[in-house]
Amino acid sequence: MTIVYIAIACGVLAVLYGLVTSQQVLRAPAGDQKMQDIAAAIQEGAKAYLGRQYTAIAIVGAVVAVVLFLTLGGLSTAAFLLGAVLSGVAGYVGMHISVRANVRTAEAARSSLQGGLTLAFRSGAITGMLVAGLGLLSISLLFWYLVGPAGGEPDGEEVIKALTALAFGASLISIFARLGGGIFTKAADVGADLVGKVEAGIPEDDPRNPAVIADNVGDNVGDCAGMAADLFETYVVTIGLTMVSIALLVTGTSDQLLRLMALPLIVGGVCIITSIIGTYMVRLGSGQSIMGALYKGFWTTAILAVPAIYLATGYALGDLNAVIGGAADATNTDVAASVARQAVGEGFTGMDLFWCMMIGLGVTGLLVWITEYYTGTQYRPVRSIAKASETGHGTNVIQGLAISLESTAMPTIVIVVAVIASYQLAGIIGVAFAATSLLALAGMVVALDAYGPVTDNAGGIAEMAGLPDDVRTRTDALDAVGNTTKAVTKGYAIGSAALAALVLFGAYTEDLKRYATELGLTPKADGTVVDFSLSNPYVIVGLLLGALLPYLFGAFGMTAVGRAAGAVVEDVRAQFRENPGIMQGTSRPAYGRTVDIVTRAAIKEMIVPSLLPVLSPIVLFFVMRAVAGTEAAFASVGAMLLGVIVSGLFVAISMTSGGGAWDNAKKYIEDGNHGGKGSEAHKAAVTGDTVGDPYKDTAGPAVNPMIKITNIVALLLLAALASTGG
């Protein structure tokens, strides 16, 4: 139990870091009155949006909670609510700091680049540590309660159900937050650009544009709050489901299981400490490279994680070379094929798990590098898009799409190699631990990402408040690397989803066996209860329908942005018409009105697509059960879970990398290449950037929580069917 206490202590430490650093950030000077007025408008808009968004989600959440209470009981419902509330808190607090750090970053950038960097990054680090800290606390405290005061066994049914419900709570919030925030931010961005840059011919962030505040609000509610909720979800699902799969798959004494299940928690804990150390390493070197400064922090965290994880594993498991768990399914040909079977069947050592976690760290590093290659201005992909812009809008988009398709290859190969290697070391449990160590670095990765919207806002405020040009130059430089770090987080989240998919599917099959009698399934000769072979046409049906989900979801997301942006365009046109003083600069536009319109549009548009992954497995199950019987229904639902990742991985990576590449191709041209700002190539690049916007900030990133939701709903459906007798 001491291991769990250490994890709780590390979670508390992360929250304390957040509180202390918040004080530092808020103590920094907030600029002159004009800057503060602008910041206040952004704060007000962001607060109003999140308030309404959470109200809408709360209604859905309440309905779900009632269903859970009736089917799974009070404890699971409480865990669900814990996950949901903390996911909301992580997003809300992140936004709260972000909308205050923006103006302070602009003010600090008046004097130096380092000043701006420090402030913006600290603000990001607060969000990062809160995501990891609250995530770790929620699982650790729940686990502590379940096996401590509640007196459950580590692999007891209540533990499994409650951890799954916790993950569901986090996921449900995050899909709404990711999608709602994503629609808001891109509708405001695209709408503001269309009517401002294109129609009125005024520059970006011009205070005469009534949508300019909405655009800045969007950065905070989408890229900060939405992203934080998403990564909170990823953290909780990955670590929580690693524990669940240990409970389901590994046999051992109660103490052995407790130690093994607490290992992901303590690994998360020590990596919070290395992340905190990493944040202090973010400092400009002599080359004044901002990316270099951020990388110093990241690499410090990752490298320190190696000994930290080694020590944590040793502490939790004792002798690293002793075989610590025989798999429950040693005789089960289902999870165990070829060479790797031995590893699961005969158990694994602490060293095996340590190496799996090193694989996870390696995957993180490689994904960061690959993302930078595909979205950085110094490499072939972005430059090829910039070059293609010379021949027009069409060729820019063609090349961008080609790059977005291509960008899926290397991450897929990295993930495939990681799956094979970690499976050979320790079976499904090995894969789960690789995913766990990947996520253990979440605090630092989120910090790098949450830094982006702060600098983006700082640039907007500098422009609107009419600060000197050199301030805007500094904030632009800070902002440019934000495009890459934002893309990194998304690749990281979806990469972890691919690893987690195998673990989630493992949990699904084990659950089926566990509840076989209640579900009316007859075990076959080989111990399995459902035929998941690719020769089973119901499996193919599930794979195809699962693969459809990210496409349909992407279509909804893209259309929603288009419609909501249209509403913005109409409002801004109306404001220009009703009040000619706006364009002359003599009267202030009604910023709040536009924010309000985007708010309503985003919330309306997020509901249906968010419910798609929640309802799909349920509908598929009941339709297939009616058509082809219970076993076929479970087979197709199971296959749907893998279909959604098999296609979602590619949809998400191509959208997020492609979008980032388009964005930076525009920036590359604005830096004076291929004719620079105002050239025909630049216009073509602006088109590409507009296309990339909903790709990378709305549809693409929301695929990650979508995949998780589908999986978790399926797990809960099983539990609900079992407890209600099918």
Next chain:
Amino acid sequence: MTIVYIAIACGVLAVLYGLVTSQQVLRAPAGDQKMQDIAAAIQEGAKAYLGRQYTAIAIVGAVVAVVLFLTLGGLSTAAFLLGAVLSGVAGYVGMHISVRANVRTAEAARSSLQGGLTLAFRSGAITGMLVAGLGLLSISLLFWYLVGPAGGEPDGEEVIKALTALAFGASLISIFARLGGGIFTKAADVGADLVGKVEAGIPEDDPRNPAVIADNVGDNVGDCAGMAADLFETYVVTIGLTMVSIALLVTGTSDQLLRLMALPLIVGGVCIITSIIGTYMVRLGSGQSIMGALYKGFWTTAILAVPAIYLATGYALGDLNAVIGGAADATNTDVAASVARQAVGEGFTGMDLFWCMMIGLGVTGLLVWITEYYTGTQYRPVRSIAKASETGHGTNVIQGLAISLESTAMPTIVIVVAVIASYQLAGIIGVAFAATSLLALAGMVVALDAYGPVTDNAGGIAEMAGLPDDVRTRTDALDAVGNTTKAVTKGYAIGSAALAALVLFGAYTEDLKRYATELGLTPKADGTVVDFSLSNPYVIVGLLLGALLPYLFGAFGMTAVGRAAGAVVEDVRAQFRENPGIMQGTSRPAYGRTVDIVTRAAIKEMIVPSLLPVLSPIVLFFVMRAVAGTEAAFASVGAMLLGVIVSGLFVAISMTSGGGAWDNAKKYIEDGNHGGKGSEAHKAAVTGDTVGDPYKDTAGPAVNPMIKITNIVALLLLAALASTGG
């Protein structure tokens, strides 16, 4: 054996139809000297391109033939060469007629719309009947030889190997032809537009543009020859592999098997007859609706197919209610799950198969209808793209991408329902027969498609030869429906691929069992030799890598078009520079030089992506065998086969439907909506059309042969490994 003779007779009939109709087309007046000169240039360019393309393919084919000869022996090699040569012939003859019908269509359109329609459609029908006729002849003759003169059993090893090798020959040619032709046509099209419309400000098909002949050549080598090779392949693979799966899965007397295996042949045969009848129904009604006229032909064919298939089934099988085949794997839980298991295990009746074929016809009708919905100017999708064009290039592309993602939903659901229903009727064999009847209509579907490039060329010739405006109006009207019929064929081909995938995978698993000893695999307790369960991580690895292939292939295709179009732009710019008389209209551009450049670029660019699906399963097998053992290697290769369809279905449909929608959104605006030609909305729509070009004509359609190749290579790899002792 009479059944096979009937099929052969129907094949001969189709070829005769082609010969007779060719004479009719060639007898039509070919216009004035100027028109004939232009047509001659197109003919020359197309012939030169195909000549070089086939030379390049012949080299690859010769290497493959040697490998096949050494591993599988002479008979399979001969079958491979038969498939390859006939695929080439179908494409070549189609192109040969098409480049002669174009100018005659322009001439006929001088007097009436009906005249132009008749000529263009007859030309398309020649290609259509040749594709179906030669396809049917190749399989029927090979089968006749194998079970007749060669004295083999219908389910003998030689029959299976030879039919698979025949399919491989057809597939190998078709991927090169589809991709090479696709790159040629779109590089010429995009290049001509960029430098003509955008830079020089001259209209489409202006004779001063040196790339204009290349553009017209492209229609013939891509949309006609490439498409014909693709559909020939689809026909041969689907019908051939249906026969192979009967041989592998069904037990019965030699006579029973012979009848059952000949059923797909006679079904193909009678549908050739209904297709020929259908071609005579293509006539304008009082509403002068061209699409209506084409649909009359299609629906006649489809409706007549119902009784024709019924009679053919009765003739081939005798009593339609007798159980005619017990599945060889009745005790095999692998292919047999839940309710449907009974259907396979206990055999099926002729009526079951008849209903499966009705499902296939239903799928064809629904896919046609869905494609028209997504690409027709009178429905929401195209109109939403046209509307989005008002706010600029970016929103046009965003909406187009949203539609392309969305367009995958309905076809997927149709296919899923078809799989479930036909599987419940007659197991895997039922799915195979659904695919067979889908393909049986290929003659008519190809006729509708091959009509498109003829009218497209006719319009170009009318423009270049300076024919009166009303001629161009007529050819434009004929051309407009070509966008939809082209999209229909692609959706149809990929839809059949999804059904065929299950059949191909069934063949793969049966082959594994058959060759288990030679391959060094140990049968498990349940009779299977390889674990294809989704719980096996090597299956997930295979699914992910398979899913990657269409993405990577798409990226290659899009990039190739961009690069080749760049070469066109440079050449045209050089010609304008070197010879200022061209723009003044005083001297003739060097059309041949541009054709030559595109030819070389297209052939160079097609090699690497075409080899991707050929080599991927082989490389994966050997890498996985080295890393994780033989069983894991076969598991991951098998999963790759399904991964490639699970992602390829979506990539292909989204690209082909999305591209068609973009194209027709532009046409809709050109018809005077949203500001009409020359408006800002029109410019945005031109961008969308340019983006859609490589989507719908290069990358998207080539995914279909790519999927087949991957599958067939895997089957041949098995046979080769077995005969060389692993």
